[in-house]
Amino acid sequence: MSLTSTAARLKRYGIDRYMLLLAGTIIAATLLPAQGGTASVLRGVSFWAIAVLFFLYGAKLSTATILAGLTNWRLQFGVLACTYLLFPVLGLGLGLASAPILGASFAAGLIYIGCLPSTVQSAVAFTSLARGNVAGAVCAASISNLIGVVLAPLLVALLLTTDGSVAVNPDAVWKIVQQILLPFFAGQLCRPLLARLLERFRTLVTVYDRAAILLIVYVAFSAGTVDGIWSVAGPGLIAGLIAVVIVMLALAMAATLALGRVSGMAGADRVTLLFCGSTKSLATGLPMAGILFAGQDVAMIVLPLMLYHLIQLIVCAALAQRAAQTPDGGLFATP
Numbered sequence: 001m002s003l004t005s006t007a008a009r010l011k012r013y014g015i016d017r018y019m020l021l022l023a024g025t026i027i028a029a030t031l032l033p034a035q036g037g038t039a040s041v042l043r044g045v046s047f048w049a050i051a052v053l054f055f056l057y058g059a060k061l062s063t064a065t066i067l068a069g070l071t072n073w074r075l076q077f078g079v080l081a082c083t084y085l086l087f088p089v090l091g092l093g094l095g096l097a098s099a100p101i102l103g104a105s106f107a108a109g110l111i112y113i114g115c116l117p118s119t120v121q122s123a124v125a126f127t128s129l130a131r132g133n134v135a136g137a138v139c140a141a142s143i144s145n146l147i148g149v150v151l152a153p154l155l156v157a158l159l160l161t162t163d164g165s166v167a168v169n170p171d172a173v174w175k176i177v178q179q180i181l182l183p184f185f186a187g188q189l190c191r192p193l194l195a196r197l198l199e200r201f202r203t204l205v206t207v208y209d210r211a212a213i214l215l216i217v218y219v220a221f222s223a224g225t226v227d228g229i230w231s232v233a234g235p236g237l238i239a240g241l242i243a244v245v246i247v248m249l250a251l252a253m254a255a256t257l258a259l260g261r262v263s264g265m266a267g268a269d270r271v272t273l274l275f276c277g278s279t280k281s282l283a284t285g286l287p288m289a290g291i292l293f294a295g296q297d298v299a300m301i302v303l304p305l306m307l308y309h310l311i312q313l314i315v316c317a318a319l320a321q322r323a324a325q326t327p328d329g330g331l332f333a334t335p
Contacts, residue, residue: 018210019313022214022306029224030221034218035226039219039226049212049215050180052208052212054181056187058184058186058188059187059188074263075136075269078259078273079273082252082255083144083276084147084148091159095107095110098240105297106233110248112305113285113304115156115159116152116288117141117284119312120283126316127320129321130320132269132271132272132275133271133272149284150177153288216286220298221299223298223299242307271323280305
């Protein structure tokens with residue numbers, strides 16, 4: 001089998017070059033972690049890389065599309081309810097249930113997943129492939145991320161115990177506003193000047209997007225390796241964590257499908273609800289974790305999110321492909 005055909009087959013199931021690079025970055029951070037002065041420099045670079053990343057997000061996002069999507073209040077409320085009501089409860093339940101086996105850091109990571117906003121690029125891409133409401137997906141995912149910048153750290157602080165195992169940095173919300181929210185709104189203000197330029201260099205912007213995430217992953221897992229994460233998280237523990245993460249995704253998807261049918265949404269809106277209501281943003285979650293859990297086992301806490309992100313892409317890609325190839329939409333057929 002040729003490399004080209006192998007790559008095409010992997011991409012069909014959501015495993016593309018970016019996913020392989022993520023895995024490779026974790027391996028690199030394990031074998032060759034940044035230490036000492038190098039680690040300090042990379043942390044400073046990652047701070048500004050994140051700020052620029054969210055500036056670009058703001059500059060790319062069409063305000064008109066968000067306003068248009070707001071008219072579908074049933075869909076928007078459904079996505080927000082799944083993201084910030086259902087998921088926190090789900091993350092808290094699974095975190096508390098698995099803490100005696102997985103440990104406090106992994107349990108905190110599961111709770112952290114539940115508090116995060118949905119993805120933007122992935123949710124919109126899968127919605128489009130599955131013939132869903134693309135405008136609604138752009139609106140829902142964007143609003144989810146805007147609200148999540150403030151709401152996510154508050155939920156984390158509310159749900160996580162502060163018994164000394166895992167705690168939230170009290171200055172986290174202000175730091176998140178500085179590093180994420182302010183650059184985002186600055187990007188929105190500059191959108192009239194930059195929209196055409198960003199569209200022209202869309203490929204370059206995407207490369208920067210991916211590179212910034214890889215840098216954040218490398219910095220986090222380098223720190224984790226230096227602190228001995230892999231001596232704590234053995235194969236058995238990782239296998240158990242993967243199983244819990246799969247259960248979390250399955251329950252979330254089942255809930256979004258049920259909510260879509262019970263609320264009487266059209267098939268296209270149910271597609272959007274599934275992909276926006278059950279996915280979680282790695283792009284927002286990684287930099288936010290570095291701020292929220294500064295000085296703690298950040299790599300241990302974000303590892304559940306990394307696994308959830310990889311698994312959600314594989315499962316969503318398979319579901320979107322199936323819906324695209326089924327004339328009546330399959331799971332999303334109007335009853």
